Amino acid sequence: MFVPKKLRSDPDERGHFGIFGGRFVPETLMPTLLELESFYLTIRFDEDFWEEAHELLHRYVGRPSLLYFAQNLSEELGARIYLKREDLNHTGSHKINNVLLQALIAKHMGKKRIIAETGAGQHGVATATIAAFLGLECEIFMGAKDMQRQELNVFRMQLLGAKVHAATSGSQTLKDAMNEAIRDWVSRARDTFYLIGTVAGPHPYPMMVRDFQSIIGYEARQQILHAEGRLPDIVCACVGGGSNAAGLFAHFLDDKAVQCIGIEAGGQGKDAGAASLKYGSVGILHGQMSYYLQTDEGQIEEAQCISAGLDYPGIGPEHAYWFSQKLVHYDTISDNEALEAFVWLSQKEGIIPALESSHALAYIYKNRATIHDKVVIICLSGRGDKDVAQVKGHLSEEN
Numbered sequence: 001m002f003v004p005k006k007l008r009s010d011p012d013e014r015g016h017f018g019i020f021g022g023r024f025v026p027e028t029l030m031p032t033l034l035e036l037e038s039f040y041l042t043i044r045f046d047e048d049f050w051e052e053a054h055e056l057l058h059r060y061v062g063r064p065s066l067l068y069f070a071q072n073l074s075e076e077l078g079a080r081i082y083l084k085r086e087d088l089n090h091t092g093s094h095k096i097n098n099v100l101l102q103a104l105i106a107k108h109m110g111k112k113r114i115i116a117e118t119g120a121g122q123h124g125v126a127t128a129t130i131a132a133f134l135g136l137e138c139e140i141f142m143g144a145k146d147m148q149r150q151e152l153n154v155f156r157m158q159l160l161g162a163k164v165h166a167a168t169s170g171s172q173t174l175k176d177a178m179n180e181a182i183r184d185w186v187s188r189a190r191d192t193f194y195l196i197g198t199v200a201g202p203h204p205y206p207m208m209v210r211d212f213q214s215i216i217g218y219e220a221r222q223q224i225l226h227a228e229g230r231l232p233d234i235v236c237a238c239v240g241g242g243s244n245a246a247g248l249f250a251h252f253l254d255d256k257a258v259q260c261i262g263i264e265a266g267g268q269g270k271d272a273g274a275a276s277l278k279y280g281s282v283g284i285l286h287g288q289m290s291y292y293l294q295t296d297e298g299q300i301e302e303a304q305c306i307s308a309g310l311d312y313p314g315i316g317p318e319h320a321y322w323f324s325q326k327l328v329h330y331d332t333i334s335d336n337e338a339l340e341a342f343v344w345l346s347q348k349e350g351i352i353p354a355l356e357s358s359h360a361l362a363y364i365y366k367n368r369a370t371i372h373d374k375v376v377i378i379c380l381s382g383r384g385d386k387d388v389a390q391v392k393g394h395l396s397e398e399n
């Protein structure tokens, strides 16, 4: 049965991964974070909790997800390519793993109301889904501009019974929604659980969310040992905040023979995309120290790339640490390369990937000359149905 694993890079008691991470929050939030941390530490390795979690992950999410041998890709690339099929989860991505487990913790802590921020709406929809399933009150904070751009996801959340609040400050996008959510949390911490969507935020969130998503790596490790009788040479995942990547890497980081590769969205042309490690610098936002896209004066810049789910201008602090220690190799993929990989997987395997996941696929495709005969696992973090209209727009623009 899945139980999280202590990593060598686990943070210290104050949530530091090297110089990164921490707990940079208003004083009024400290008791709430300490309450969450001490609760989490009581269940982190608790068999009863994980038995209940295991049952829900199986019955509601549909886990374990397949480790799919992509025969057509493998033949084309002369390697052995496996896809970890998080796209087959209920609601179509890995996000549901984290959301279900945080909501379960909220329930055990006696919190009746969950709040979340959302950018394009994917984390908001996952949160509203689980709130309906577990009978919790749910309120979502979303940038006013994002609400216009993602009308259908706003409707989905409302349909699922959630209330959606427009964040009207700043650029009216994800970082503003996060600020509003934190403000709400400060005022109602007693009955409210703040459900963060990736491996970011103040301690203990980055560690906790990585633990939750590490079910991806836990399963993939067993599955590849069963299929190949050995560990993979490469595991590769896209990085927005970094949760699907951290979850996959968690069970391979200690193996020197396995190379972990994280792919940021490089955007297109001269802008920095959402590549916080490549183009960003160290700063503090949303309760943590990490890498951010920011101006010389420390103003956070809006991320610009083709996939909404990678559009966070920062990255989780554990990734910043892995990057600084060279434990994981990071690279970027451009919008056009991701689009090509989107079409490539669709036509080669009959699987339409999320644009986010297409970044990881594109990296393997681009580096095909170096992966001969290697065993590769790519995290297919989500399905691409949500992206089809957008891709159609881009492809007709090109012609």
Ligand SMILES: *Cc1c(COP(=O)(O)O)cnc(C)c1O
Pocket (backbone or CB within 6 Å): 093, 094, 095, 122, 197, 198, 199, 238, 239, 240, 241, 242, 243, 244, 245, 309, 310, 354, 356, 357, 381, 382, 383
């Ligand atoms: C949200 C999302 C991502 C990016 O989030 P991470 O925390 O970096 O995993 C990647 N893929 C899909 C399908 C997503 O919905």
